[in-house]
Amino acid sequence: MSDARPVTVDRPEPGVAVLTIDRPAALNALNAAVLDALEAAVAALAADADLRCVIVTGAGEKAFVAGADIGLMAGMDPRAALAFAETGHRVLDAIEALPVPTIAAVGGYCLGGGCELALACDLVYAAENARFGQPEVKLGLIPGFGGTQRLSRRVGPMRAAEMVLSGRMLKADEARAVGLCLDVTPKGAVLDHALAVARTIAAMAPVAVRAAKQVMARGIEAPLATAHAYERAAFANLFATADAAEGMAAFVEKRAAAFENR
Numbered sequence: 001m002s003d004a005r006p007v008t009v010d011r012p013e014p015g016v017a018v019l020t021i022d023r024p025a026a027l028n029a030l031n032a033a034v035l036d037a038l039e040a041a042v043a044a045l046a047a048d049a050d051l052r053c054v055i056v057t058g059a060g061e062k063a064f065v066a067g068a069d070i071g072l073m074a075g076m077d078p079r080a081a082l083a084f085a086e087t088g089h090r091v092l093d094a095i096e097a098l099p100v101p102t103i104a105a106v107g108g109y110c111l112g113g114g115c116e117l118a119l120a121c122d123l124v125y126a127a128e129n130a131r132f133g134q135p136e137v138k139l140g141l142i143p144g145f146g147g148t149q150r151l152s153r154r155v156g157p158m159r160a161a162e163m164v165l166s167g168r169m170l171k172a173d174e175a176r177a178v179g180l181c182l183d184v185t186p187k188g189a190v191l192d193h194a195l196a197v198a199r200t201i202a203a204m205a206p207v208a209v210r211a212a213k214q215v216m217a218r219g220i221e222a223p224l225a226t227a228h229a230y231e232r233a234a235f236a237n238l239f240a241t242a243d244a245a246e247g248m249a250a251f252v253e254k255r256a257a258a259f260e261n262r
Contacts, residue, residue: 007037009045012195015052015202017045020059027066028058030113030145035087042094049261052202052209054098055194056121057105058114061129061187064106065114070139081144088113088145092120096217099210101201105194106130106181111169116143118181119150122213123197126172126181127190133169153220155179205243206261 010018019041021028028034045051058064068088076084095102095117104110104118107127115132118124126132134147142148143164152160155178162168172184185193201209211234219227238244243259250257 067112
């Protein structure tokens, strides 16, 4: 695919969307066109009431996303760099805020802005050839799309500090060990693995999945008592939904539930 269409959205099965960064010749590096296309794609997905799960991946086996486009960044002054960072934050915040679960299917290089993109997703799975890192200090920079903040929340402040301050790159098994990704698959198999997980999520009650994601996202930064209040309210509100009534009835009647997302 040419840079004229750097992001594609496919629907391999009902309720599941696969969002692909499609610049394999540039190792799927993030430039202004990619960020704009990502933003438009995510906005469309956010408005889709039938959506159940989104998978984010990169074209080819060499890279998920190898980072931001360094050739583009090299010509920036501070004002342009701030605008670029603001765009990156806005797009990744929109991915993080999607009402349905998001899964990063990572193969090859997942560096800089690519690692930050994966960190904006709820679940991360990696192929055995995946390499994770925030190497910006090697360029005289720091992560600019949320990496200094999301990474520490994912792997802990000390491990994040080591990665950000040294530019150290982690292999897939190392990333799994520190909590940066979940399962590690053979090379070329990570998208199929992510699709299997998405299929499982898509079969659950949509109103419950969306509520669970929202409560966890709201609660993670809140005091525990406040987070517990969020949970109680969401739990109670689900009892007014058709999906909860159907799910409990199906359990009692020992049959498969037929959820309607209402």
